[in-house]
Amino acid sequence: YFFKLSKYAPQVRKLLTETDFLQPESRVNEMVNNFIDAGLEDVAVSRTSFTWGVPVEFDKGHIVYVWIDALSNYITALGYNGESESADMNRFWPADLHLMAKEIVRFHSIIWPAMLMALDLPLPKKVVGHGWLLFGGDKMSKSKGNVVDPFILKERYGADALRYYLLRAMPFGSDGAYTSEALLTRINSELCNDLGNLVRRTMKMNEQYFAGKLSKGAESADDAAIIAKANALYGAVKADMDAYRPQQALEKIFDLVGMANKYIDLTKPWALVKENNTERLNQVLYVLTEAIRVIGVLLLPFVPETGEKILASLKLAP
Numbered sequence: 001y002f003f004k005l006s007k008y009a010p011q012v013r014k015l016l017t018e019t020d021f022l023q024p025e026s027r028v029n030e031m032v033n034n035f036i037d038a039g040l041e042d043v044a045v046s047r048t049s050f051t052w053g054v055p056v057e058f059d060k061g062h063i064v065y066v067w068i069d070a071l072s073n074y075i076t077a078l079g080y081n082g083e084s085e086s087a088d089m090n091r092f093w094p095a096d097l098h099l100m101a102k103e104i105v106r107f108h109s110i111i112w113p114a115m116l117m118a119l120d121l122p123l124p125k126k127v128v129g130h131g132w133l134l135f136g137g138d139k140m141s142k143s144k145g146n147v148v149d150p151f152i153l154k155e156r157y158g159a160d161a162l163r164y165y166l167l168r169a170m171p172f173g174s175d176g177a178y179t180s181e182a183l184l185t186r187i188n189s190e191l192c193n194d195l196g197n198l199v200r201r202t203m204k205m206n207e208q209y210f211a212g213k214l215s216k217g218a219e220s221a222d223d224a225a226i227i228a229k230a231n232a233l234y235g236a237v238k239a240d241m242d243a244y245r246p247q248q249a250l251e252k253i254f255d256l257v258g259m260a261n262k263y264i265d266l267t268k269p270w271a272l273v274k275e276n277n278t279e280r281l282n283q284v285l286y287v288l289t290e291a292i293r294v295i296g297v298l299l300l301p302f303v304p305e306t307g308e309k310i311l312a313s314l315k316l317a318p
Helices: 005-018 025-036 066-076 087-092 102-119 150-157 159-169 180-210 221-242 246-267 269-274 278-299 304-313
Strands: 059-064 098-101 127-130 133-135
Touching (some): 066 102, 159 180, 180 304, 246 269
């Protein structure tokens, strides 16, 4: 038995080329060039060469093709039966996002939308195809024996460090290569040195000079850039996350981390202590602490333990 997929080629092509239904753009080009424009063929929805699987109800000699069964689970699991509506179907469908590996994008961006069109049901709002994690130039897979055990890495470096590396170092939507050297570099340079030292020395100065109690003072020209960066960061990170760009979102957060470290060098709190310029010292530490608060909040989705520790150091709940 066949599903007349070719009938829906014009509609699916329009969906892929005239909307942002599928991301990244490279996946759109692949689907259109390799499958639709090459001539979209009807797809067999049953098999007779084996017996495992879901039997075709009206012809027991046929088994439902696994991808027809798998894709339909998105809605049958919500109670869809083709006849009556269900509360879960009304609540949860259409899905906001289908996120999957690039090798199954074709099923989710061509066959699945066509099936839903045939059923006159709403499509998922977005499909995003991510790349592979490469090791030694090859896709990581158990069959090749080139898998790096994430549980061992978690025990050694912590879940946050591994999460950070994968989100920061891997271009979202493209293949990314794992190396132990790159992981350690990210941990030591960015998490420990840049972020960790910023938080530690700021909190130490806060406690040492003001017993952890700061108040907003007069802003100087030196404060303007970092204050503007901190104030705009939430909107910039949200825009990246709405567009499924976690790598760019983290880059922006760590731009503020770098700016805060440079701000310390620029304002020289240690010199303000020697000059007994308490008012200016208070303002400098207030600006730094506010920047750290923004950083801690925005890091929560990426490195939750680290974000919670930063906010705890400020006596704030996540």
